[in-house]
Each structure stands twice: as C-alpha cells, then as structure tokens.
Amino acid sequence: MSIALWCLFIAALLHFGSKMPLAVAQGQAPGGYDNNHPRDQWANLPEWGKRALAAHQNQIESFPFFAAGVLVAVTSGITGSIVDYLAIAFVVARIVYIALYINNVATLRSLVWVVGFGCSLALMCSPAWA
Template sequence: MTVALWCLFAAALLHPLSKFPMAAAQAREGSGYDNRNPRAQQERLTGWGARARAVHANQIESFPLFAAGVLVATVAAPKVAAVDCLALAYIAARLVYPVLYLADIHHARSLVWSVGYGASLALLTSPAWA
C-alpha cells in the first residue's frame, strides 16, 4: 500500500478524532452530553465549543476532495513521489488546522487550510503533470 493510500486511511480516522473536542464541549454544557439529540446541542455551542464544531464539520467537508485526489493519483500516476508528498502535506495540514482553529488563530488557520486544499487539488490534477 502506498504512502498516499495510508494517508487516505489516516484522513478517515480524523473524522472521529475531530469530534472529540466538540464532544468535550458538549459534555461541559449545563446538562452534559445529550446523546439523544446531539446535533441540537451542537447548534447551541458558543465560543470554543462552536469552533470545535466547525473543526469537525470542516474535516468532514475536506475529506471527499482529498479522497478523490488520492484515488485519481493512485490510478493515473502511481509511481510519482510527489503524490505521497502531497498526501502527507494534506495530513499535516489537517493535524495543525484544529489546533489553530480551537486557539482562534484565524489567519494561520486559513493559511493551513489552503495548504490542505491545495494538496487535494494538486492530487486531482496529478495525471496532467505525472
């Protein structure tokens, strides 16, 4: 299995991991974590909890483009070292992004988001430059 495909697996694991801060914020809310209606509770989060919710949503939103990029690159350009580097760049960006978002460091967060998005786009276009 290539590094890029392992990165795809790692990105899938980021889904539940990105939920932990949001769940912690929900648990700290007055009545604790509402497992019967967690989405309604998530909508009421403010401050750090709202940012945690945004981190989780953004992780889910970014995954399909990355997944498509890795699959396109794997099928069309399986031996290009840049593909693995781009996949690793996406994972690195997705690990730094939540830290910056939760700390409310918005300019750096946007820059890191751009790195991840750019890596996904580059993976999608890899057949053109492979």
C-alpha cells in the same frame, strides 16, 4: 499499501479525531452530552466548542476532495514521492488546521486550509504532470 493510501486512511480517522474536542465541549454543556439529541446542544456550546464544531464540519467537507485526489493519482498509476509528499502534507495541514481553529488562530488557520486544499487539487491534477 502506498503512503498516499495510508494518508487517506488517516484522513478518514480524522473525522473521529475532530469530533473528540466537540464531544468534550458537549460534555461540558449543562446536563452533559446529550446522545439522544447531540445537535440540539450546538447552539449552546461555548465559543471554543463552536469552533470545534466548525473544525469538525470542515474536516468532513474537506475529505471528499482529498479522497478524490488520492484515488485519481493511484488509479492513474501515478507513483512517486511527490504524491506521497502531497498526501502527507494534507494530513499534517488538517491536523494543524483543527488545532488552529479550536484555538482561534484565524489567519494562520486560513493559510493552512489553503495548503491542504492545494494538496487535494494537486493530487487531482497529478495525471497531467506525471
């Protein structure tokens, strides 16, 4: 399996990874984590918990673009280090993005988001420059 496909797998695991801080915040809510109605707790989260929720939702939103980019590159037969570097950069950017979001570092977070999205777009366009 190529590095880009491994990065796709890791990006899918980030759904779980980005949920963990949110679950911690929900667990700290009055009454603890409500597994019957977890979304009802979102309005009462502390500020960092609301940012954890937003980071988790953004992770879910960003995944399809990255997945499409990797799959376009792989199915087009595009191989080489640039595709792997773009995939690695996306995963690193997403990990950093989640941490920055939770810790309320807004400007740098936005710049890191642009890097990740740019990697996805570049992967989608990889057949054009291969």
